Amino acid sequence: MNQRRDRVTLHDVAREAGVSPMTVSRVINNTGRISDATREHVRAVIARLDYRPSRAARTLVTNQTMMIAVITPDITNPYFAEIVKGVEDLAWERGYSVLLANTNENQAREHAVLSQLEDSTVDGIIICSSRLPDDDLYALIEQHQAVVVVNRQVPKHLASVVKGRDALGVRALRAGRYLAETGHKRIGYLRLKRSQWAVEVEQFLDELGSFGLEANPDWCMQCLPTWEAGYAAAQTLLARHPELDAIVGGNDLVALGILRAAVEAGRHVPGDLAIVGGDDILLASLVTPPLTTFHVPKYEIGNRAADLLFKRMTGDLQYREHIYIETLIRRDSAP
Amino acid sequence: MNQRRDRVTLHDVAREAGVSPMTVSRVINNTGRISDATREHVRAVIARLDYRPSRAARTLVTNQTMMIAVITPDITNPYFAEIVKGVEDLAWERGYSVLLANTNENQAREHAVLSQLEDSTVDGIIICSSRLPDDDLYALIEQHQAVVVVNRQVPKHLASVVKGRDALGVRALRAGRYLAETGHKRIGYLRLKRSQWAVEVEQFLDELGSFGLEANPDWCMQCLPTWEAGYAAAQTLLARHPELDAIVGGNDLVALGILRAAVEAGRHVPGDLAIVGGDDILLASLVTPPLTTFHVPKYEIGNRAADLLFKRMTGDLQYREHIYIETLIRRDSAP
DNA sequence: CTGTTAGCGCCTTCAG
DNA sequence: CTGAAGGCGCTAACAG
Numbered sequence: 011m012n013q014r015r016d017r018v019t020l021h022d023v024a025r026e027a028g029v030s031p032m033t034v035s036r037v038i039n040n041t042g043r044i045s046d047a048t049r050e051h052v053r054a055v056i057a058r059l060d061y062r063p064s065r066a067a068r069t070l071v072t073n074q075t076m077m078i079a080v081i082t083p084d085i086t087n088p089y090f091a092e093i094v095k096g097v098e099d100l101a102w103e104r105g106y107s108v109l110l111a112n113t114n115e116n117q118a119r120e121h122a123v124l125s126q127l128e129d130s131t132v133d134g135i136i137i138c139s140s141r142l143p144d145d146d147l148y149a150l151i152e153q154h155q156a157v158v159v160v161n162r163q164v165p166k167h168l169a170s171v172v173k174g175r176d177a178l179g180v181r182a183l184r185a186g187r188y189l190a191e192t193g194h195k196r197i198g199y200l201r202l203k204r205s206q207w208a209v210e211v212e213q214f215l216d217e218l219g220s221f222g223l224e225a226n227p228d229w230c231m232q233c234l235p236t237w238e239a240g241y242a243a244a245q246t247l248l249a250r251h252p253e254l255d256a257i258v259g260g261n262d263l264v265a266l267g268i269l270r271a272a273v274e275a276g277r278h279v280p281g282d283l284a285i286v287g288g289d290d291i292l293l294a295s296l297v298t299p300p301l302t303t304f305h306v307p308k309y310e311i312g313n314r315a316a317d318l319l320f321k322r323m324t325g326d327l328q329y330r331e332h333i334y335i336e337t338l339i340r341r342d343s344a345p
Numbered sequence: 346m347n348q349r350r351d352r353v354t355l356h357d358v359a360r361e362a363g364v365s366p367m368t369v370s371r372v373i374n375n376t377g378r379i380s381d382a383t384r385e386h387v388r389a390v391i392a393r394l395d396y397r398p399s400r401a402a403r404t405l406v407t408n409q410t411m412m413i414a415v416i417t418p419d420i421t422n423p424y425f426a427e428i429v430k431g432v433e434d435l436a437w438e439r440g441y442s443v444l445l446a447n448t449n450e451n452q453a454r455e456h457a458v459l460s461q462l463e464d465s466t467v468d469g470i471i472i473c474s475s476r477l478p479d480d481d482l483y484a485l486i487e488q489h490q491a492v493v494v495v496n497r498q499v500p501k502h503l504a505s506v507v508k509g510r511d512a513l514g515v516r517a518l519r520a521g522r523y524l525a526e527t528g529h530k531r532i533g534y535l536r537l538k539r540s541q542w543a544v545e546v547e548q549f550l551d552e553l554g555s556f557g558l559e560a561n562p563d564w565c566m567q568c569l570p571t572w573e574a575g576y577a578a579a580q581t582l583l584a585r586h587p588e589l590d591a592i593v594g595g596n597d598l599v600a601l602g603i604l605r606a607a608v609e610a611g612r613h614v615p616g617d618l619a620i621v622g623g624d625d626i627l628l629a630s631l632v633t634p635p636l637t638t639f640h641v642p643k644y645e646i647g648n649r650a651a652d653l654l655f656k657r658m659t660g661d662l663q664y665r666e667h668i669y670i671e672t673l674i675r676r677d678s679a680p
Numbered sequence: 681c682t683g684t685t686a687g688c689g690c691c692t693t694c695a696g
Numbered sequence: 697c698t699g700a701a702g703g704c705g706c707t708a709a710c711a712g
Contacts, residue, residue: 017464019689030699035691043697064465066410067689069401070704077444086430091421098420098447102454107466109412110445112433119437129352130399130705131442237627266631292572296601298633354705365683370707378681402705405688465689 018061027055038063069130078319079109079132080312081123083139087235087263088291089308093138093160096312104320106133115204115234117141124150134319136160136312137169141204156322158315161207166329170318172311174336181304181336182209183217185258185286188338190221192345194256194284198229200243200268202260205235214258229254233264240267248275254283256344261288262303269297269343284344299342307334353396362390373398404465413654414444414467416458418474422570422598423626424643428473428495431647439655441468450539450569452476459485469654471495471647472504476539491657493650496542501664505653507646510668516639517544518552520593520621523673525556527680529591529619533564535578535603537595540570549593564589568599575602583610589618591679596623597638604632604678619679634677642669 020038024031029048036042037052055061069075080097082090098108109132113120120142127135134156140147148168151157157169164171176184182199189197197218202208211232215225229251233243240259244267248254257272259265265287269279277283279299287294287303294301314332321330355373359366364383371377372387390396404410415432417425433443444467448455455477462470469491475482483503486492492504499506511519517534524532532553537543546567550560564586568578575594579602583589592607594600600622604614612618614634622629622638629636649667656665 017689020691021689031690032692032699033697036698039691041691045697048698062463062465064405064689065463066401066404066465067704068691070399070405070689070706071691073704075401084430085420085433086423086426088421088423088426091423091426094445095419095421095447095449098445099449102447108445110415110429110433110443112430112437114430114434128397128400130397130401270631293628293631296605296628296632352705355707356705366705367683367707368681371682374707376707380681383682399705402688403707405690405705406707408688 017064018059020061020063023052023055023059023061026059027052073129075131075133076105077107077109077132078134078136078316078323079111079127080136081111081113081120081138081140083113083115083120083141084235085110085112087261088293089261089263089289089306090138092291092308093312093315096309096314097136097316098312100313100316100320113141115141115236117204121146121150125153127154129155134158134323136315136319137162138315139205139207141206143206156319156327158319158322160311160315167327170322170329171331172315172318173331173333174306175333176336180209181288182214182258182260184304184336184338185288186214186217187221189256189258189284189286189344190218190223192284195223196226196229196251196253196255197223198231198247198251198254198257200240200247200257200259200264201230201232202235202264203232203239205260208260233260235261235264237263237267240264241271242267244268244271245275248272248277248283256284256286258286259288262291262294262301264288265301265303265343266293266297269301280342280344286344290339295341302341302344303339304336305339306336310334352399353394355396355398358387358390358394358396361394362387408464410466410468411440412442412444412467413469413471413651413658414446414462415471416446416448416455416473416475418448418450418455418476419570420445420447422596423628424596424598424624424641425473427626427643428647428650431644431649432471432651433647435648435651435655448476450476450571452539456481456485460488462489464490469493469658471650471654472497473650474540474542476541478541491654493654493657495646495650502662505657505664506666507650507653508666508668509641509671511671515544516623516671517549517593517595519639519671519673520623521549521552522556524591524593524619524621524679525553525558527619530558531561531564531586531588531590532558533566533582533586533589533592535575535582535592535594535599536565536567537570537599538567538574540595543595568595570596570598572598572602575599576606577602579603579606580610583607583612583618591619591621593621594623597626597629597636599623600636600638600678601628601632604636615677615679621679625674630676637676637679638674639671640674641671645669 111123138160211230218225233239287301290305446458473495546565553560568574622636625640
């Protein structure tokens with residue numbers, strides 16, 4: 011299995027080229043001064059022998075892996091897929107590879123991933139929408155050289171941050187306000203379970219209350235950020251509380267689940283029931299009726315996160331943040 | 346930047362525990378015979394010092410990276426995201442990490458990725474729906490120890506394979522047949538550009554011809570496997586050929602693009618125009634009308650690909666294939 | 681059951 | 697401009 015199938019080494023190249031290993035190393039790394047003649051010659055030998063430097067050996071001595079990790083709750087959620095793409099593109103540009111860790115919305119797995127990932131594996135880490143409690147997350151981040159956190163705030167000495175302008179995902183509050191303003195009276199909320207970045211039910215109720223609306227905790231539930239979970243939760247919610255005339259979903263997948271449950275329950279959207287989502291995935295614009303939601307620059311989030319990470323990896327540990335703007339997109343599910 | 350921030354090494358542990366480095370190594374790897382007493386003692390010291398073995402050093406000597414790579418044309422396509430999840434889950438179970446390379450449907454980038462990835466980076470590679478021409482792909486695969494190819498056939502000595510039961514993605518043919526059987530007369534086809542696994546336009550036309558239907562190359566176009574591309578292509582196709590009464594999309598994203606273009610062009614689906622997709626992504630069942638498509642076990646594809654890869658990584662280079670079944674799912678877009 | 685020796689393939693440091 | 701020595705952190709192969 012691990013037969014070193016006659017790997018061509020730096021020394022082979024050196025011997026073949028009649029120079030010292032050090033010269034070859036210099037040619038590869040474009041470092042030090044080398045005469046054009048020998049450089050060309052060495053290059054030719056490298057090409058002829060199809061020599062490729064060993065990453066492991068190089069990493070061992072330079073302490074750089076040329077890899078970054080992206081930790082994500084669910085790569086299957088188009089929201090995260092876009093972010094990852096944004097990361098990957100910039101990484102590729104800079105010659106880095108991306109290690110993808112999917113935690114499947116599972117705290118234990120996220121914890122395990124973060125504690126296993128040490129400096130000899132990866133030069134930096136991007137943590138998206140961590141589901142870990144603060145203390146745990148902070149402690150784990152502290153172990154690492156360079157970290158960027160997406161959709162979460164952390165102490166400024168620990169990591170740079172990419173997040174929405176409205177702290178703590180005030181999106182749901184804005185959605186509630188919008189629904190109130192457009193004449194809805196009995197508004198429900200499906201909060202994302204485990205998301206440390208989602209508006210708490212209490213805040214949501216307070217917000218509704220401040221508009222003079224009835225604020226009923228029974229109209230709120232929690233569910234995982236998946237379509238299935240949103241669908242199931244909406245079924246119970248709608249069965250128990252047919253009086254609802256609007257529901258806010260924690261993200262688009264959940265909102266789409268609500269939409270389906272509503273249609274199946276014979277509700278007319280938006281006539282009987284208005285629905286607002288959260289992150290404007292492609293799906294949101296394609297369903298009928300299309301979903302009112304918030305636009306979020308997902309690709310850009312990933313791209314900027316990578317950019318901030320590279321700055322940290324460079325040794326520049328200054329705290330930076332990239333603030334993105336979430337804008338309400340009115341579509342027919344809540345016009 | 347690459348300051349070796351006082352890494353705790355095996356030797357530190359050994360010194361601290363008053364044993365030889367080798368003993369510590371044995372404890373870490375659970376190898377050789379060691380008295381329970383020393384084992385426990387060493388474990389305690391490891392914990393106290395928070396020692397973590399260096400992957401790089403280990404890789405250098407064992408020649409194993411404990412990483413596998415997944416190469417994908419577009420992680421943003423839910424089809425691939427599911428596959429990647431299937432891979433990641435099994436990899437995690439076996440203690441492996443996943444390197445994700447996104448080629449963005451770009452042949453040059455795929456080529457570059459494959460040629461840069463050498464044995465010292467990764468222990469095995471899963472290539473999904475490669476867009477490279479055969480010779481190029483084969484040559485690149487040959488460079489690597491362990492490879493599994495998804496949705497493509499390759500010479501049996503090069504790699505194991507996961508693919509659909511119907512060779513060369515006969516899906517489009519089946520879709521054409523189905524549409525013919527359900528009374529459609531003028532059937533168009535949006536073939537996936539660059540996909541080496543898609544049915545060629547000629548085959549498609551032949552198939553229609555064999556049903557006594559008109560087979561018109563002008564009714565066929567090629568487009569990239571994205572929603573946008575399908576939408577744009579369908580717009581032109583429908584404008585030029587309003588006589589079409591059905592269109593087959595190369596995959597679901599494309600089919601959804603067709604659906605949108607059709608609706609915007611004032612066509613009634615399925616009344617005026619029937620549409621069939623290709624891989625049953627979540628979206629397909631949520632749009633109105635829901636899309637007739639083929640179910641494809643995406644998660645399983647990824648999982649089995651990883652399984653076959655691990656077999657190869659074990660040194661067992663026997664050719665294996667996993668054949669999955671694509672089943673037509675009749676929904677309202679082509680009832 | 682435990683220790684010793686000798687590298688893995690490369691780069692840093694210091695001499696020429 | 698080029699080379700020689702030494703070591704990064706770990707494990708394989710032998711000893712005892």
